[in-house]
Amino acid sequence: MADNATTVRVQPYTKELISKHSKRLGISQGDLIEKAITVAEKLGFEYDLPLGEIKKMQVSETNRLIGFLKTQDKNLRQTEENIYHFFRKNLHDDRRAVLEYFYFRSKQQIGEMAMEFYREKGGENSEKVAQLFMERFSTFFDENYRILLREHHNELK
CATH class of the missing domain: 1.10.1220 (Arc Repressor Mutant)
Incomplete structure (x- = not known):
């Protein structure tokens, strides 16, 4: 031109x-x-305007978008479930760790406190009394730990 x-x-x-x-x-x-x-x-x-063709394209595009959204919804649901299971597993592990820490640390601490108490109070059989107390205490404390552990596992089922 x-x-x-x-x-x-x-x-x-x-x-x-x-x-x-x-x-x-x-x-x-x-x-x-x-x-x-x-x-x-x-x-x-x-x-x-070729309305029939435009309508067909719009329906096709709409169906494609609906399929995409369904896929996104499934992905989101799966992600949500993964997060839920992750935190549930961590909660289980954390509870177990706290329970074990409390069990072992308390048993040791109370044992030391009992021995100290009976040593201070003195007496002829203070060593034997302390030993008897620790045996009974250990029996009760171990049974209590087993009960708590069993309850912990039952809660998570």
Whole structure:
């Protein structure tokens, strides 16, 4: 097309479209306008929307989006379940660790306190009394630990 330097006033939006598409196609703005007019002439300056085709494309796109959302929902549900099981497992491990720490540390601490108590109180059989106390205490404390451990496992079932 020969450039005759004719100026045509257009809306800013139209100007942006012309500029964008001429750059994308690598042709001058004048050539782009000429091609657009040629296409419009071939269509008799009529533009009928192929509604059936558009509807089919929209249905297809909608179905694709619904499928995508269902997949995302399944992924989200799986992630939620993974997080729940992770925290439940950690809770189980943490409870077990606290129970074991309390059992071993308390047993040791109370044993030391009992020996100290009977040593201070003195008496002829203080060593034997302390030993008897520790045997009974250990029996009760061990049984208590087993009960707590069993309850802990039953809670997590």
